[in-house]
Amino acid sequence: MAAMTLVEDICPVPDIRRTDMDAAVESARAAVGLPVGARVVAAMSGGVDSTVVAALLHKAGYDVVGVTLQLYDHGAALKKKGACCAGQDIHDARLAAEMIGIPHYVLDYESRFKDAVIDQFADSYLKGQTPVPCIRCNQTVKFRDLLDVARDLGAEAMATGHYVRRAAVGNRSQMRKAIDHSRDQSYFLFATTQDQLDYLRFPLADLEKPQVRGVAAELGLKIAAKPDSQDICFVPSGDYRTLIDRLRPQGREAGEIVHMDGRVLGTHAGITDYTIGQRRGLNVAVGEPLFVVKLEPETRRVIVGPREALLTASLTLEETNWLGDEATIREAAEAGLPVLARVRSTRQPSPARLTLVDGDVRIVFDEGEEGVAPGQACALYDPADPDRVLGGGFIRDTTAVAV
Numbered sequence: 001m002a003a004m005t006l007v008e009d010i011c012p013v014p015d016i017r018r019t020d021m022d023a024a025v026e027s028a029r030a031a032v033g034l035p036v037g038a039r040v041v042a043a044m045s046g047g048v049d050s051t052v053v054a055a056l057l058h059k060a061g062y063d064v065v066g067v068t069l070q071l072y073d074h075g076a077a078l079k080k081k082g083a084c085c086a087g088q089d090i091h092d093a094r095l096a097a098e099m100i101g102i103p104h105y106v107l108d109y110e111s112r113f114k115d116a117v118i119d120q121f122a123d124s125y126l127k128g129q130t131p132v133p134c135i136r137c138n139q140t141v142k143f144r145d146l147l148d149v150a151r152d153l154g155a156e157a158m159a160t161g162h163y164v165r166r167a168a169v170g171n172r173s174q175m176r177k178a179i180d181h182s183r184d185q186s187y188f189l190f191a192t193t194q195d196q197l198d199y200l201r202f203p204l205a206d207l208e209k210p211q212v213r214g215v216a217a218e219l220g221l222k223i224a225a226k227p228d229s230q231d232i233c234f235v236p237s238g239d240y241r242t243l244i245d246r247l248r249p250q251g252r253e254a255g256e257i258v259h260m261d262g263r264v265l266g267t268h269a270g271i272t273d274y275t276i277g278q279r280r281g282l283n284v285a286v287g288e289p290l291f292v293v294k295l296e297p298e299t300r301r302v303i304v305g306p307r308e309a310l311l312t313a314s315l316t317l318e319e320t321n322w323l324g325d326e327a328t329i330r331e332a333a334e335a336g337l338p339v340l341a342r343v344r345s346t347r348q349p350s351p352a353r354l355t356l357v358d359g360d361v362r363i364v365f366d367e368g369e370e371g372v373a374p375g376q377a378c379a380l381y382d383p384a385d386p387d388r389v390l391g392g393g394f395i396r397d398t399t400a401v402a403v
Helices: 018-032 048-059 087-100 110-126 133-152 194-199 209-218 240-247 329-334
Strands: 004-007 011-014 039-043 063-070 104-108 157-159 164-169 172-177 255-259 264-268 291-296 301-305 311-322 338-342 350-357 360-370 377-382 385-400
Touching (some): 018 209, 039 133, 048 063, 048 087, 048 157, 048 209, 063 087, 063 133, 087 104, 110 133, 133 157, 133 194, 172 194, 329 350, 329 360, 329 385, 338 360, 338 385
Parallel strands (some): 039 157, 063 104, 255 301
Antiparallel strands (some): 164 172, 172 385, 255 264, 338 350, 338 377
8 A cells, every 4th residue: 555645634545556446346346245236225424434335336336326314403513523414424425426426315314313312312311321322323213214215215235334244144144343443333233133234234344444545535535534423423512411401401400429338428410420430520539539330310329439349240231132143132141152242332342141130131241340331332242253243232230249
């Protein structure tokens, strides 16, 4: 790969050789696995990844239709770099589709997005949970509603710019990590059902991000150096607590900050200011570092304690999804299946096993796992094949290691 250049002085973009472009096209064609000429809907967010997917599929000979979702009020995000699915991004997607030479549709999904993602996000904080809105968005609006649109358009598949791999094994599809593990998004896609996975395609599975930007530049796409979307897309200011206060003002009820030994250490102005594992902003001092170890929304109490109190022995899953070889996740839990459990996108998976306790699917860690918070996701991988995603669920509750 040749030297790096700059486009619009934003992100570094490598020059690529003709052979690299040909390989990217062949990789996209292999990922789709359909005859040339088949109709494929490309979900275009306005970012470099989804735009390159649409361009590669068109270059590979598919009948590509671009679809972009407007998900929230784009006024505040109109010129913010790093947002998606609003304002400038919709404009970028439209221009890219025109340049590529494919039809393009913008669908107003603001109401669905508010109900399925934004309201759920605010309610989770009110319950003392730590939500992951990107997973909810993929689970509902993108991989449920948008797939229906793709089918209505007569497409044989829908392609996205996610860095994850779909592998056909027998009559089933497996989800696997992308070749670029630093970009892998499998944690955010654990809730993808078998039926959805059979229909989806991920043409960037074998490419690294610099290659994607290089392909975009070679194709003359103006978004080649556009920054990636960051943080929570519908909170362009980054201040999610202001959004929660506006949507759920009852979260601003004062309460006590209590040490896990029972001592009342101070007060707080609202439970939505806190998340499990938080250390900064407690405004209490007892001579040792303190962390938020539990939130009690019913009593409005914030429970704090030493770092070792954050160690979790097990957790209960709800809203589970299963992509493993067993018929259901309950069957796998009854068998005590070993798994690798990933409780945060930035955390490496940890050895654990599935169990069934009083009808609930539980994850029991081989060693204590730190900072596990209700409301977050737990993605499961195969210990014998760590790139394979087995499914997962949302964390309902946790059991601490005895301190």
